[in-house]
Amino acid sequence: MRNRKFLLLLAAAALFAAPVRSAGLPPLPDKPGATVKGYVECEGRGVEGVVVSDGFNVVKTDAEGRYWLKTKLSRSEFVMISTPRGYDPEVYSGFLPKFFCALDKTVGKKEVQQFDFHLTRAANDDYSLLVVADEHVSGRVIDIPPGSGNVIAPVDSIQFRDDFMPRLVEYADSLMRHTPVYGLNLGDMTHSEYWFRNKTGMAEYLHLAKDTPFLMYHAIGNHDHCHKYENDYEAEAEYRKYFGPTYYSFNIGKVHYVVLDDMLYHGRNKYDKIIAPEQLAWLYKDLRALDPGIRQLVVACHVPLAANNGAWDDIWYNLKNKDELFVLLQDYDVTIMTGDWHTEGTTRVNDRIVEYVHPAVTGNWWYRQGICCNGYPAAFTEYVFRGDRLESRSLIDWANGNSKQQYRVYNKGVTSNTGIASSSALDPAGGAPSVLVFFWGVAPNWTFVCRENGEQTYGRGQLVQRYDPLARSLVEEGIIPYERYTWLKQKPVRLYLYTPKDPGAEIEIVGTDHIRNRDFRVVTRIER
Structure with a gap:
């Protein structure tokens, strides 16, 4: 186990840190003030109009697929692209999208780093999106009472590997015969207390999920922060090591996706439900750079932003700075996707914004498969998009033969x-x-x-x-x-x-x- 984890760490570090240069493209000159440059290319040709960011600055590639960024190493960790419509990014670890490169923090402030990004063409205007949340892979013994040794179900990671993953793969394979499939994970893949107690963390999750047959984007969950750190930046380090940026965007077909981190972490699973000002500033620039023809957004984060108290127009807001976020989204049709609560819910924020809270794959923390603590199925969710239209949304009850019965x-x-x-x-x-x-x-x-x-x-x-x-x-x-x-x-x-x-x-x-x-x-x- 330790050897495999060490090798995965080495591979991830090499992948994130190594500058990737495109063969066959002309040498790229420096520009005054720019500290990062590169190409975005497909099949040996530059791709124009691709949005590139360091999490603070946002630029677009020129007609030859070139970009330059004035990046400050003191605040930026990555250079990333917003994968454009009609393309897919490279893949690493078998199923993760390689839309980013880690900046080398050891170079001099004026030294220019080059990172090139490689795309493949994809006919993806019509597709299915499979959304999962809250797997909590922890290597935890499932016994009643907890700690008694009276085991009632296999270890959670074994249930994830032997029961959930085959059902997810089976369902995706059935779809991929006739439509592209993408994935979105809404966080809490792991549970940080068990990184240390059971030696079960990000590397183990990636190994258990390695057979995922489609690109899976991820959001950070509260339990994907290291509970030992009271500083949000330090608590997110393990996530960044394996998954890259905690906020970013990408396009699938005619839909623009924005993944946000809506927690300011204080350690021991205490956190404020807030989207940091630098994320909002980046989002403003990201949306300004968006193709004006795209009006459909999906905003994904771990912690729910809003919920109904009972009546349709009686809304309770969970996000502290919701007004600052919603004003940025007001000109779009927005589907918000969240997890965390191990339940399911629908909230109409206004006429153009709807939030869906997603049930947990783990359900009631793997004590009994197939059901969350309030009765919803421990399901993953299929969204079917046709162009810029969300055609359907269905919970897939994986513990009951991938049943699509919705009641x-x-x-x-x-x-x-x-x-x-x-x-x-x-x-x-x-x-x-x-x-x-x-x-x-x-x-x-x-x-x-x-x-x-x-x-x-x-x-x-x-x-x-x-x-x-x-x-x-x-x-x-x-x-x-x-x-x-x-x-x-x-x-x-x-x-x-x-x-x-x-x-x-x-x-x-x-x-x-x-x-x-x-x-x-x-x-x-x-x-x-």
């Missing part, structure tokens, strides 16, 4: 009082026979049409805040150790409650998501 039905032993309390024993007695449906991603603006035996009914169904019966049963069975890990404690979610006039009728419920303009149809009966 769970409770129709046996359910009454109108089921799920009111955190314990089934505390649900109020009585109640009429009913059906509960858990639609993935249900939001306050959904509408529902219900029928009994084909005849439409009115006023018999409603969205309610309830405890998911399956998640609650795991808590009651003692499988989820929420007393020790308080963040695993179950919370109520939105379920659709239907109480039929005729308990023996065939019940049809059609829920319509008005953001995605998609219907979800459930046909069921009450079972005795």
Whole structure:
């Protein structure tokens, strides 16, 4: 294990640090004041108009694919490109996009460094994006109670390797027969406490995920910071060593992606939810350099920015400086993608900005596969883009055969009082026979049409805040150790409650998501 980790470190260091020169292109002259220069090329020819940045300055390549930057080594770590529409970057570690080069901090201030970037052509206006979040690869024993040795499931890294990865690869392979596939990881690939305790860190994650058959971009999570450092810059060092910049942009087809770090870390998993001023200044320049024809943005970060308190227009903001961010995004149609909370949710920030919180691959921290602590599936998410249009969004339940069914039905032993309390024993007695449906991603603006035996009914169904019966049963069975890990404690979610006039009728419920303009149809009966 140590030898493999050491070799991975050497390979990463050599890859990030070594200046890459393009063969066959003319020597590149220096320019007054510029300390970094280079080419962006494809098939031996320079690519014009590619955005290049050091995280502070933003320039574009000229007609010959050349760029020059006035970079300060005291503040910049990398030179990076925003991969343009119709191209893919190089790949390293099997599946990571090589859109950046590490600056050599040992050279003199006036010495010029050259970094060239190599692209390949890609017909990617139409594609699928697979989004994952919160794998928490830690090498942790899954026992109940924690530390007892009463093992109820394999070590988390083994579950990730033997169960999750084959399902992800299988699903991607099925898509890649007819469409390009890209990936986005929303952070918490690892858990820094276990870097030291179990010798399971970034290198181990990359080894376990090495069979990923598509480019996977990454965002930094709170647990991808080293908890031993109170300084944000130092805490991010391990992430930068393996993945490069913590904020950057790229284009896939007609969609511009921006990855941000929305945490200011203070050590011991304490952090402010804020986007640093230098990131906002860079984002302003990045968007100004964007092709004016691109109006669709995806903004990805780990910690959610906003959430609904209950009503569609009752929004709670998690990001301290949200106004500064949203003013930069106001001229675009924006899909925000976040993770962290090990649940799923949809928030319409305004008419042009929607945020999706993504469920955790680990679910309830690998204690029981397939379910997050409040009942959502431990899924990855597929987004289908057609040009600049988000055509569909689906949770893929990998623990249940990559199921694309977007709901769970409770129709046996359910009454109108089921799920009111955190314990089934505390649900109020009585109640009429009913059906509960858990639609993935249900939001306050959904509408529902219900029928009994084909005849439409009115006023018999409603969205309610309830405890998911399956998640609650795991808590009651003692499988989820929420007393020790308080963040695993179950919370109520939105379920659709239907109480039929005729308990023996065939019940049809059609829920319509008005953001995605998609219907979800459930046909069921009450079972005795």
